Amino acid sequence: MLLGIDVGGTFTDAVVVAAGKVIVQVKTPTTHGQLLAGILTALDKAMIGIDSGEIERVALSTTIVTNTLVEGKTDPVGLCLLPGPGMDLSGMIPAKSYRLAGSIDHRGREVVEPDRLAVHDACRDFTDCDVFAVSGKFSVRNPKQELQVARWIRETADPNYISLGSAVSGTLNFWRRTNSAYYNAAVWRQFGVFAADIETALAQRDVTAPVYVLKADGGTMPLAAAKEQPVEAIFTGPAASVLGIMAMHDNHLPAISLDIGGTTTDIALWQEGVPLFAARGANISGYPTAVRAFWLKSVGLGGDSFVRRENGKLKIGPMRRGPAMAMGGDQPTVSDAMIVAGKASFGDETRAYEAMTQVAASDQTPQETARMVMEAAAEIIWQSVEAMLDEQVAAPVYRVEDVVHSNRFLPRWVIGVGGAAGGLAPLVAKKYQVPCVVPEGAMVANAVGAAVARPTIDITLRADTAQGYFTIAELGLRQRLTKQHFGLADAGELASQYLSERAKQAAMSVSEVETLQAEEFNLVRGFSTAGKIITCRRQIKPGVLMNISGFSQKGAVL
């Protein structure tokens, strides 16, 4: 049995999945300020009648990292940079930094050596810091200097944790890696406390199954790995829903998914059964980071969106003025329209009618009004989908072939999940003249996603055969190439090998491996080929451990 818990803004959901069926689903209100208590309430409710020994895995999608940031509980970080020549990052990063000499060039060659005394000075500057972050330009091409500086910091200041830019991401982007490394260190302690609390609480309940934490890219990581890379556990809510969709609806045609909740709709585009990823990484508190995430667009429209007339014109959202009138609220909402239109059945129907009467034009029945409200709401979602498709076709590409053959994304399906999906997703699908699916159990897609999300991990191998080296930044590795005529195929094999090793170390099983990036350039010096520059990035594909084929209705909606 797999246990999945998702902490959302409004509800904390828990599900137990066994043999492709959701056998328990629980919805409890999220307890703000007491994250752990809320999780344990959901857990205990889900566990009623279940033998703790039968739980094989616990997976959590939590807001702990977001909460730490929002509540200002981050720790001061001794942020040391090795920026080399180029753009000056000061003023563009979330905290004060110490600029160290030392630089690596684009081919991973050491140009200027770092200075031990300067590191001492930096440590003196950061005496109040218990966590450090070290980030160097082109450290992914050669992590040597970051590792060296970290050693010196350990000798001098002996902090509890040091986050390295090259360890948070193996891809180019010094700015993003620096921000990631900073946030990693800043939330490290709080995440550690949370992880320890969870472990204790589970032990008290005799749950001995391994605990996984969901990442923004829809994969999971073991709790132990998450403690070393806590920043990856940010923004997991939308990822959980997306994974839930994947589990509940196995279809490889291009699709649009709409997660229509209370106040917002999250839109994702799908190709070959997986959602598209954000091109570079997630933004945290306005700073770009290297945290991999699904490409989601959020629009301020959901079941609770406030419906009113302004100068005779029907207006919807983006604000929320409390729950639906049918649920005891005092302002009309989209949910009220859905109830009146017969697309939802909860709460007090007469109040929903009152809501529609309130916003009806003089010659309109409540039913006509309800249909109009839903059409208008679907229109708002559709416009955001269109904007996303525009953005997708305008995304820069770097090969002639890709410009010549660039086509607009053509959806063949619309998949809806979330409370208000049943009413609105079909209306959006109608605009594209494609079928719409609202899978059974769409209300707890997020928790289902957490329960069944596969562990993922990625690795970036870069080989420079002219220099005779290869680098795997995530492992802090730079080694001599031993094989003659090393090519892209060899790089792929080697990357897979290290990927398996890295997965094994983290106690993950390796399932489907996919290539994220494969590039091979001939290095020509003079008029002959001097070598090759090869980049091969592979990952364990995000996905689900099992498909969900049904729900057995045990559990409670509170």
Add this chain to the structure above:
Amino acid sequence: MSAKPLGLVFFPAFDWAISPSHPEREERLLYTRDQIVEEGLLDMPGIREYKPSMADYKDIERVHIGVPNLRSLITDAHLVSAGGAITAAESVIRGETARAFALVRPPGHHAMRVVHGTRGFCTVNMEAAMIEHLRQQYGIKKVAIVDTDVHHGDGSQDIFYNDPDTLFISFHQDGRTLYPGTGFTDELGTPNALCSTVNLPLPPGTGDEGLHYILDQLILPMLDDFKPELVINSAGQDNHYTDPLANMAITAQGYARLADKLKADIAVLEGGYSIEDALPYVNVGIILAMAGLDYSKVSEPDITRCPRQSVATTAYIKRLVQERQEMWRNREQLRRQAIARAGDFWQRKRGIYYDDSGISEQQLESVRICPHCHGYVTLATESGDYGINAKSAFAAIIPRNACSHCRQEARDRVLRAKKQGRFDYYFIQDKPADHLEEL
């Protein structure tokens, strides 16, 4: 930082090369890509990246006359590169960006009006296609091109040689010591457009000091006088001290400060073949400078290798600037004199060599000196791969502001030539009608 961002079209054409070991190969912008991405430049709020569009054949035909035709000479890569320049320019014209940089390949500034093949790595002139597109679509008239490539921009010079609305300024390593062997100070334009072509040949070893002296004393004041609606920078980067194809001594800081002072509306990448030691740093410098960001910390790892400019070079540059200042002051008088001397027609006969295609072209150009318009141009051209496969064409170019008389006469000349039948192909590039006609 300006309120509006810098528009950036980055198109390294990772799947296009002239040949595997040619300087124009897939690898050329690889290290530049690495540096730009590593710096995080594409994430900067002050920089907005655009995907290049593909130019239409019409955009190319507005500028070039291909013999036997353009379709047999150019590839999709050329359409994307020209399209990239157009995308960049349109972001500025539409007011989405403050200025734009088309960091694209293949390059184009050696491509002339008539195209028989590829020369100096160029087949299609990106800047020219872009400028004529802007003129046609947005009614832009006066444009200045500042060509900062180490090689003389002979293609751009040729295309605008008879156009007084386009000020073409090129500084480059002296043609006696470098390809294409042109760009001397006496190449000033046809009498109709005299002094709207300005060449500044520089001795090998010219450094930042000399470059900025020329910029401050000559180029910027000329731009002030000319008052163009748009300033275009043909941003070649091979004046760099590490470039393997040339012998100058400009640094990344020198280029970045140039971009900062020039404040070009649109820059388009041209040459630059020190792909590892110069391009990553020069491009980051230019992008930061054009975006109004701090570029002071950009420098090459081996900057100490940069040679110093010699005293003799400094003295030469002072003389050159003085002489060109005087020419510029007297430009109107010089133009009147040239027109008077030329009579009804100005002619020149040239040999043009296509180094990449191994083709020699012989061209006879005739320009009508007309008091009412820019005057039409006729071109009689013949080429062959060392005399084999000879192809010939006769073409007339009708200028944007053609008077009815010039329009008719240009057409008559082509019709007459066709009747005589000495050429293989006959073309009329009718700019007012925005049409390239094959007769």
